[in-house]
Amino acid sequence: MAPVPRRTAARLPLALALVTVVSIGLSACTFGDDRPSADGGDFADDGCTSVVIATSSEKVNMLDALAKAFKESPEHEGLAECATVRPINVSSGDATRFLTAGGGWPDDDTRRWPSMWSPASTVWTERVAAAANPALVGEPVSFTHTPVVFGMPETMAKALGWPDQPIGIADLERLCADPAGWASAGKPIWGSFKISKTNPNTSTTGLSAILMQSYEASGKTADLTADDVAAAADFSRVFEECVIHYGDTTGKVLNTLYEETQHGAGGSGYVSAVALEETSLLNYNQGNPDSHTVEPGETLTPPKEKLVAIYPSGGSMWSDNPVTVLGADWVTDVQRTAGLAFAEFLQTDAAQRILPEYGFRPLDPSVPLGDLFTAAYGVDPAGPAITLPRPAVDVVSTAIDQWTQIRKPSSVLELIDISGSMDDPIGDGRSKLDGAIEGARATLDHFRSTDEVGVWAFTTDVESAAGRNLIDLRDVTPLGSDAEALGTSIEDLRYATRQGTPLYDAIAAAHREMSARAEPGRINAIVVLSDGQDTDSSTSIDSLIAKIGASNGEGGGDAPVRIFPIAYGEGADIGALQRIAEATGGQWFDATDPAKIDLVFASVINNF
Numbered sequence: 001m002a003p004v005p006r007r008t009a010a011r012l013p014l015a016l017a018l019v020t021v022v023s024i025g026l027s028a029c030t031f032g033d034d035r036p037s038a039d040g041g042d043f044a045d046d047g048c049t050s051v052v053i054a055t056s057s058e059k060v061n062m063l064d065a066l067a068k069a070f071k072e073s074p075e076h077e078g079l080a081e082c083a084t085v086r087p088i089n090v091s092s093g094d095a096t097r098f099l100t101a102g103g104g105w106p107d108d109d110t111r112r113w114p115s116m117w118s119p120a121s122t123v124w125t126e127r128v129a130a131a132a133n134p135a136l137v138g139e140p141v142s143f144t145h146t147p148v149v150f151g152m153p154e155t156m157a158k159a160l161g162w163p164d165q166p167i168g169i170a171d172l173e174r175l176c177a178d179p180a181g182w183a184s185a186g187k188p189i190w191g192s193f194k195i196s197k198t199n200p201n202t203s204t205t206g207l208s209a210i211l212m213q214s215y216e217a218s219g220k221t222a223d224l225t226a227d228d229v230a231a232a233a234d235f236s237r238v239f240e241e242c243v244i245h246y247g248d249t250t251g252k253v254l255n256t257l258y259e260e261t262q263h264g265a266g267g268s269g270y271v272s273a274v275a276l277e278e279t280s281l282l283n284y285n286q287g288n289p290d291s292h293t294v295e296p297g298e299t300l301t302p303p304k305e306k307l308v309a310i311y312p313s314g315g316s317m318w319s320d321n322p323v324t325v326l327g328a329d330w331v332t333d334v335q336r337t338a339g340l341a342f343a344e345f346l347q348t349d350a351a352q353r354i355l356p357e358y359g360f361r362p363l364d365p366s367v368p369l370g371d372l373f374t375a376a377y378g379v380d381p382a383g384p385a386i387t388l389p390r391p392a393v394d395v396v397s398t399a400i401d402q403w404t405q406i407r408k409p410s411s412v413l414e415l416i417d418i419s420g421s422m423d424d425p426i427g428d429g430r431s432k433l434d435g436a437i438e439g440a441r442a443t444l445d446h447f448r449s450t451d452e453v454g455v456w457a458f459t460t461d462v463e464s465a466a467g468r469n470l471i472d473l474r475d476v477t478p479l480g481s482d483a484e485a486l487g488t489s490i491e492d493l494r495y496a497t498r499q500g501t502p503l504y505d506a507i508a509a510a511h512r513e514m515s516a517r518a519e520p521g522r523i524n525a526i527v528v529l530s531d532g533q534d535t536d537s538s539t540s541i542d543s544l545i546a547k548i549g550a551s552n553g554e555g556g557g558d559a560p561v562r563i564f565p566i567a568y569g570e571g572a573d574i575g576a577l578q579r580i581a582e583a584t585g586g587q588w589f590d591a592t593d594p595a596k597i598d599l600v601f602a603s604v605i606n607n608f
Contacts, residue, residue, distance in 0.1 A: 043111045048082035051338045053116040054090040056204070057251060058279050058291040059321065062144075062358035063087040063118070066351055067342075075345040083338035088112055089293075091248060092119035093202030100131040104330065115335040116342070117326055118143075120204035120277070120319040123396055130393050133327070140322035143346035144360040146279040147316040147384050148208040151307035153261075154378070156272055159185050163380075166313035169216040172273060173235060176242035182272070192520070192558050195242040196274045199606045200400050202248040208317040209275040210399045213239055215388050216314045224391040226398040237406040244585070245523045245562060245607040246407070250276045251290030252587045258289035259582055261303045270585045273310070277319050278379055281307050282359035285377045308378040315386030321360070410608035411452040411522045413476050414440055415510050417530040418457045418493055419501040421571060424531075426594040432531055432569060433494060435594050439601035440490050440529075444483040446605045452522070453479045455486065456510060457493055460500035460536050467509050469502045469536070476517065500536035503528075503573075504544045507580065511548045511561055518559035523608050525586065528565040529601075531594070533573040541576050549583035562586035564604050569594045 043050065055063055067085035070076050076083065090098075095117060098106055105113040117137070119125060125137040150172065152162070159182075160167055175184065175193040182190035198206035215224055217232035247253055253274055260270050283291045284307055287300030294300065323346060325331065325339040345351055352362040356370040373381040391399075422433040430438075440455070447453050454476030456466055466472035473489045474482070510526050518524040534541070548563065563586040565577035570592055581588040587607070591600040 043086060043109075046084055048084040049334050049338050050111065051083050051085045051116060051335050051342060052112055052114045053085060053087050053118055053323070053339075053342075054095050054114040055087050055118040056092050056120045057089050057249065058120075058277065058283065059118060059358075059360075060087050060089050060291075060293045062355065062360060064293070065354055065358070066346065069350060069354060070342050070345050073345050073348070073350065075341045075348070079338055079341055081334070083335075083341070085116075085338075085342050088114065090114075091202050092121065092124045092204050093199075093248070095119060096124045096127055099128045099136060099326075099328075102132070105328075110330070113328075113330050115326060115331045116323060116339045118321060118323040120321055121208070121390070122320050122322045123204065123207060123390060125322055125324060126393050127396070135327040138324040138327050140324040141343065141347075142320040142322045142363065143343070143351070144321045144355045144362060145318045146277045146321070146360055147311065147318050147387075148205055148212065149276065149278050149281065149309040149311055149316060149384070151274045151276050151281045151284070151378070152272065152310055153305050154308050155305065156187075156190070157308045157310060159187050162308065162310065167310050168313040169213060169239070170314070172242075173213075173216075173239050175272075177238050190272070191269070193242055194244045194270070194272045195239070196250070196253040196271045197240075197243055197246060198250055198253075198275070199246045199248055200403055202606060203250070204319050205250055205275055205277055205280075206246070207396070207400070208319065210236065210403050211391060211396070212312065212315070212317055212388060214399060216312070221315050221386055222389055224388075224395055226395050229395060229398045229402055233402055233406055236402070240403075240406055240408045241521060243408045243523070244271055244560075245525065247587070248603055248606045249290075250274060250280050251292075254280065254284050254289035256582065256585060256587060258284065258287075258303050260585075261305055262301070274307070278309055278361075279359035281309050282372055282377055282379060286372075306378045309380065309383065311380065311383035311385065313385070315388040316384035317388045317390065320390075405448075409451055409522050410447065411476060411514070411517070411519065411524045412447075412608055413454045413456060413510050413514055413526045414443070415506055415526055415528045416440060416455065416457045416493065417459070417501060417503065417506075417528075417532065417568070418471070418496055418498050419459045419532060419535075420498045421501075421532050421569075422498055424569070426569075428595050430595075432594050432597075433498075435597040436529055436568065437490055437493055439598035441487045442598050443601050443605040444479075444487055446602075446608070447479050447483070449478065449480050451479055451608070452476050453486070455490060456506070457496065458502060458506035459496075459498055460502055462497060462499075466513070470506060470509060471496060476514070501530070501532045501534055502536040503530050503532075503534035503576075504537035504539040504541060506537075507563065508539050508544055508547060511563070511584075514561040518561050520558040522559075524559055524561045525608060526561065526563045527601075527604055528563060528577070528580070529568050529591075529597075530565065530572055530577065531569040532571045534576070541579065545579055545583045548580065560585060564589065564607060566591050566597070566600055566604060568597060 125140040181192035200206035213236045214229045214232040217235035218228040455473040457471040464472040563584045
């Protein structure tokens with residue numbers, strides 16, 4: 001058993017396995033903000049054996065500290081030569097796909113290929129063992145754990161009777177089902193009850209949440225079966241109807257909530273409850289909403305309103321955070337030996353005492369939890385009262401398959417910049433437009449036939465039914481069996497005229513279109529891809545923000561239209577695109593490396 005080294009978190013879109021989407025099995029992977037960085041940085045040769053450990057973002061800081069402590073440990077002293085453990089940031093779901101896909105690791109720099117792996121849950125190592133080869137994941141052993149909870153703004157939690165009244169998933173489900181929403185709890189101004197969950201194909205929290213829903217519906221606290229999951233479909237479907245949008249990490253949602261809170265909105269119009277790990281809630285309340293690697297000298301600013309942990313009365317699953325030495329053919333004997341030594345060190349008292357400093361619970365209950373695990377940071381060290389065991393692999397697979405069918409339906413308009421600069425090369429024989437077309441096409445397999453999908457393109461000197469400077473490739477209607485035909489239409493963009501960039505006008509028109517047809521029962525969204533700055537709009541950025549942000553205030557409306565911009569290439573106006581996303585409660589994505597646009601598209605589509 002050995003952990004997977006990781007390096008300091010960075011934000012470059014590193015190689016995720018290309019493709020469509022999480023629900024398409026191995027063909028969809030995305031790092032989003034959870035990607036290994038593309039620079040060599042701390043991978044410089046220091047004369048020691050390099051042991052890379054792939055891990056989820058929230059453990060990066062902690063594993064850095066543990067790696068330093070390892071160097072001073074008896075376990076390290078016992079090695080024939082020194083070893084340097086280097087964590088890299090890879091989501092558990094993505095690492096699972098990389099490992100089960102076969103071949104090598106999707107990174108051109110083999111220095112970053114992991115010798116060890118530490119996903120958030122043994123669920124992922126079991127899936128690799130079942131789908132590929134048990135020897136590939138070695139002998140995983142947990143070294144720390146953290147419960148899955150629902151984080152709520154403190155004011156909202158108190159409106160539901162917290163901390164005096166126990167709150168269960170069924171209570172949240174009733175709020176979801178009640179058309180009155182928050183009015184049923186005496187807070188009509190807060191609008192509908194909104195939940196944020198991550199995509200279970202890439203996120204441990206998202207996977208745990210759907211299993212906890214099945215436990216709740218079955219009334220069980222152990223021995224969950226595939227039949228129990230199937231019987232819970234209607235209960236879970238109602239729960240999913242509350243979801244604002246999905247994503248590959250809780251960090252993106254928490255970052256949006258944090259920004260709203262800091263700017264005085266309080267966050268009530270955006271989300272009411274977030275399914276997350278307790279450690280992520282602790283990071284949020286310290287001012288690190290996306291659980292990024294905190295650099296030396298960095299100052300964290302706590303949110304104006306903290307989140308409090310709701311430990312569901314029916315029980316919580318725990319992320320058990322195993323660590324293992326990979327059985328991949330690229331792992332050398334020396335790396336394996338060093339990895340096993342590091343894994344052994346993680347079980348020691350010296351290592352276990354480091355864990356609480358980073359918001360993780362030690363395995364040994366006698367180890368003091370410290371000042372973080374207090375009400376001041378929104379947690380209860382005595383919670384959860386009930387622990388829900390991890391179900392068998394076939395039960396987990398059933399739950400994921402069910403989610404694919406019952407997840408909240410989507411209504412998505414993709415808006416693609418085809419201005420002149422899209423002809424610029426991206427260094428691999430493709431133009432920017434080639435990359436955009438391939439990325440957009442790859443998203444189509446994600447959508448169900450009942451999801452509504454439309455595609456517009458924009459530049460100057462064109463006109464269509466959608467309006468001036470717009471090309472209407474497909475109206476937003478149920479996709480049905482049109483995915484192949486729509487893919488062909490997107491290919492036709494290669495031959496379209498390419499002139500100026502009326503970015504703000506195009507977004508304003510798309511928002512009007514989507515607002516007019518938005519429905520409460522769907523995730524209503526616009527995905528915007530632009531490689532430049534606005535040059536040809538009659539609408540200013542301030543006017544655009546005022547228009548699109550009007551439905552995102554207190555209460556947020558029953559059918560908000562959220563915008564998910566992709567900043568494509570170095571010329572993209574990142575500041576404007578970020579403002580646009582924040583004004584609607586959406587999220588922006590960084591594709592400054594245009595060669596990775598297809599991968600970033602996959603990350604964006606995980607929200608729907």
